[in-house]
Structure formats: C-alpha cells, structure tokens
Amino acid sequence: MFRYLAIAGATAAALMAAPLAEAQQNNISLLSGPFGTGTYVLSSAAEQIVSSQSETVRLTASETPGLVYNAKRMNKSPEMKENNIMAFTTGVDYLARTGQGPFEEKLPGIQLIGNYLLGSVWLATFDPDIKTIKDLEGKTIALGRPPQILWTIEPMQLLETGLGAADTMKIERLGTKQAAQALLNGSVDAAIIGGYADPISGTFKPSPQTVELMASGKQLYHIPWGKEAVQNVVDAGGAMNHLVVPAGAVEGLDQDLESFFDAIAWVAYPEFDEEAAYEITRLIIENVGSFGEYHALGQLMSPESLASGWSVEDIHPGALRAYREAGLIE
Template sequence: MKARSAISSLLGALALAALPFSTALAQKPVAVPLLLCPWGCGPTESDTILMNQMIKEGSPVTLLPQETPGYMYNIREMANQRHWTKTAFSTEDVVIQLALKWGGTPELKEFLPERVPIRFKLLYGETWWAQGKFFVTFDPSIKSPADLKGKRIGLGLRGQSDWGVFSRLVLEYGYGITPQNADIRHLTPAALTQQLLDGSVDVAVTAFGTEPSFTEILISPPLRQLEASPKPLRYIGVSKAAIDKVNAKLGTTFLHVTLPAGKLPKQSEPLSLGFVRGFKAAHPDFPEETAYQIVMAVARNAPKMKELHALWKIWSPELMLHGLSEENVHPGAKRAYVELGWWDKVKQFPAVTYPQ
C-alpha cells in the first residue's frame, strides 16, 4: 500500500509539474496555412500584413500566407483531406460553383480536370474582381465581344480563374466566341498586355478590383501600363444578357454591374461588365473556434490596415458580408458576425448559391 501511495504521489507531482507546460501549449497561437495566389497578386502582400498584425496583438490564431499558382490550384488542393481541419484558402464564388458541378466535364475539363464536390464554407469577402468579364482594345472597329470572331484575343493562363477561365466562359456562353472561330491565346498578364500594346493581339483582358459601393477602385499594373500608352484605350463591355446566359448555363453567380464613367483610366462612358466575389473560405470540418477568431481578427485590424495596403483600403463590413448566407457561411464566422452586430446586413445582398 505504501508503494502504491508513493507512486500515486509521484504521478500527482509530475502532473502538477507539467501544468505550466500544458498551459503554455494551450496558449500557443493556432497557425493556419492560408493558400493564396502567385506572388504579386495582391493578397500575398495584404495577408502578410494581416499576419503581422495578428502576431503583434497576440491573437489566438495566426494566418500563415502561402503563395500558390492561383485559385484554380487552391480549389483542387483543398480536395485533399489533410487540409480540411487546418487550412483556409482564397477563392471566388464562381470557382467553388464550377468545381462542384463542372469539374471533369467536357465544358470545363480543360481548366478543372476533376470535380471537387465539396460545399466549402465562406469566412469573409475580400474583393470584387472584374478581369475576364470585360475587355480592352485599341481597335475602334470592335464594339462588342460579338465582334471578336476571327480576331486575335489575349487571355490569361488556364490556371488563372479570372484572367484565363472566366474570360473563356463569358466569350463562349455569352457570345459564341471559341478557339474554333477566333485566335485565342493563353498568356501571362504581362505578356498579353505587351502583345496588345505591340498590336500582336486585337483585344485582351485586363484587371481591376473594387467593393460593393464602387467608391474605391484597385487599378492593376497591367491596366496602368495600358493607360500610359498614347493610343486611345477602348473598353469592351459585357452585356447583362450575356452574364445572364452564362449564369443560366453554369449555375454561377456572376454579378452584372454598370460602372459609371470615369471610374477607370480613360473611361469616357458607362461600362457594362461582370464581377465575381473573392472570399476566404474553409472546409466544413474546419474548427468553429478558429474560424471565429479569424473573422474577429480581421474585423479588429482591417480599419487600421487601410493605410498599409491598397487591398485593405477597400475593406468594409459590407464587403465581408456580401454573398454570405445561412447555407454557405462557416458557423464560426457567423458567430463572429452575430457578436459584432453585423449579421443582419446579409439580407441586403444576393447570396452565393451552390449548384445541386
């Protein structure tokens, strides 16, 4: 009995001695890998700033930004179960929708070789992107994408969701423009911009981002390069009817907007175009508390980060919430929005829906 008592006392002492170590482990921030896009895309820089702010304030969760080939890569990588409980990622509403229903089909296998049948949960919105849903040219004879049959068209790479994939979908399902009736070239943004300047292509995609009120516009370096040319830059819009056709065909939620004149460089007239909504997202198995802490950290830090990077300049609660719904939001994110008093705002905005 004495031996048993001594052993029990020893075990108790060891347990007490281990308490500070256990407490230290419990207090160690949870590190969350965050899949982004190629270096220089914007989020790689803005989310590094967010990581630093989270570390400075002692947040219980820290995001670890990771450069990737892009959003098409991210959605396929997130099909791997090893990411489901520990990784968040940058994506767009339309990327999730296409991966759910169209991956591996004749319509999309060029861009998505297989389906990713996961209804990912949204954490917060970060940017509206327009590239691939309007075009630019120096040719005054091109008035509409319908005029592009037989033309040389510079689009982004097949792994780039907006630059290379959505532009093809808009052209084909909105206007009937395909590689069979036009010279479509998939190039890097820098290369296609230079080819447009050199006259090697007739029309091309370019980029800008914004937020729901269109108060703040993020002009991309390629668009700034076109602005600097002495040639008369012309914007080629995409009609609401074309956006509606694409959405009806694919079950997507491209948003149609008419952008007032003067919002873009050398934009003399209103521009009809489409947008996708960019989000941070995670698998449904991603821990609720971690999702909650991520959203709360963004809500706390975003106002002061407006002065640190252009992507944070467009931040607002409305941008975070636009597109969220009871069906698509992560439960931890919703808990944060309810606590912040913001959740009722989602009723004002069209929700991101997932195809059956």
C-alpha cells in the first residue's frame, strides 16, 4: 500500500514538474522571408539548430512576405519586440531609420544577432570598351525591381551619391532575372550582377542570374564602383560596407574589384530578452559550420563573418556577450 502511494506520489510530482520545466523555456519567434529563399531556408536551419540544442530557448521560424514586412509588423505590435527576432539587412534598416520608401515613417534602429549572408552587387557588360562607370555615359543600364534594396536602391545610392553619375545614363528597373535577359539580348549596355560573399575567406557565390550570364558563352566584363564611391555613400549616412571581391571569384574577373556589401542578418530590437539573444547567438556560433548542410549559401557563413560590418554599439548586448566569449570581438 505504502509502495503504491510512493509510486503514485512520484508520478504526480513528475507530471507537475514537466509543465514547470516547459514553462521555463523561452519561446522565441523568428520572422524570416518568402518560402524557398535563402533567408527562409537558413532561418529554418537556425530553428532546428537552436531548438534541438538549447534547454532554455525554443526558436520557431515563420514565413513572411519579406524583410520590409518584418519591421512594419514588429513596430505595429511593439509587444512582439520582447520575444521576436527577424531577418533584415543594414540597407533596409537605413531606410527604416530615415523613413524613406517603402517606409512611411521613421522606425527605431535594430541590433545584430548574427549575419547569415553578405550581399554584393555591381554592373557588368559584354562591351570590352566599357571599363568604368564613366564609360556608361549616354548608355542604358538595367537594375532590379524598384523596392529591392541590394539590387536597386543601394546601386542607385552609389550612382547618385557615390558617383554623381545617375543623370548621365538611362536606368531601367527591370528585376534581377529580367536585367540579365536584357543584357543577353542586347537591349541594355550593362546590367546588375553579383551574389554573396564571405569577406573573411574571400569566398563568393554568384546569384542565379549572374551564373546565367557567365554560362552564356560571351565574355563578361566587370565594372567596379570604386572605393571612393562607397565611402561617399557611407559618409552620407548609408549603411553599406567596403568589400573587395577577389580576382577569380567569378568568371571574367581578372583583378580585384572594389565593391560593397550589405549585411543580411538576424536582428532584434533593444527590448529583446538578453539571455535569449545570448543563447541563440552562442548556438549559431558553435554550429555555424552546419548551415551549409541546409543551403549552399550557408557555406559562406563563418564565425568571423557573423558580426562583420557591425559596430559594437549596434550589436544586441546578449549577442555581444556571446561573441566576446567566443573571442570574436574584443
């Protein structure tokens, strides 16, 4: 009888303890991006890595229409900032903080959890006589769609603020794939190309439309923005960073190319729980080599690139503690 009561008591205690342990787990949501994108896949990878290894955090990634939506959603419901992180870029953050389109008002700045991609783009042509931006005077170039940060808005910042050359050429905003097709069929003189980089190792993976151009059988010539143009945008408040794409990184690139990168990252607002930020960042650092198993772009992730391009004051305090413990930031 007493043995039965002891077992029953132990069972009841276990049943009571289970919900308590579960209640102590911090449930965090990650607003990612459209289904099928690198952002969506790598965010799903972060969910699996963190949730399978953490005793204190359960991370759940969800599909969203895009990065602009993420910021608008979070600021429409400020209480989300306490237990949500999101996919974002430094370029989008600049537009949000300054209240430029597609944002209707100025929004608070964000803080870094960890980079997962570093995007870089530039102009390319099949015309061997076009070697610099100045050679494009009177010619037609094709960019991405108007709302695209990396493929349109930041190149326009370089052409306008960085080089003062936007008025000297005809600029068509067609879309990334459409821009490549326009260059192939000869309806434009140059088009935006690029991809994603690990600035630490110099590894570069071209975007799909860049691969299409390289596979055309035509000689592709690459046009640098120039270090001064990038710095002019930075000095004017732009959020881009200097990047040198090394010779040989893509076909036809026979010398180092001065470009820029936009940090594409998981970020949080200052209200986000510090311990959760620490735990998520710690596990991303420890498992950074596993992201390549989920998506080819994950192969560009390295411990050193996770905070590349960010100043210490723009890193979430919890994430900063994890980076310092790992010896990645002083």
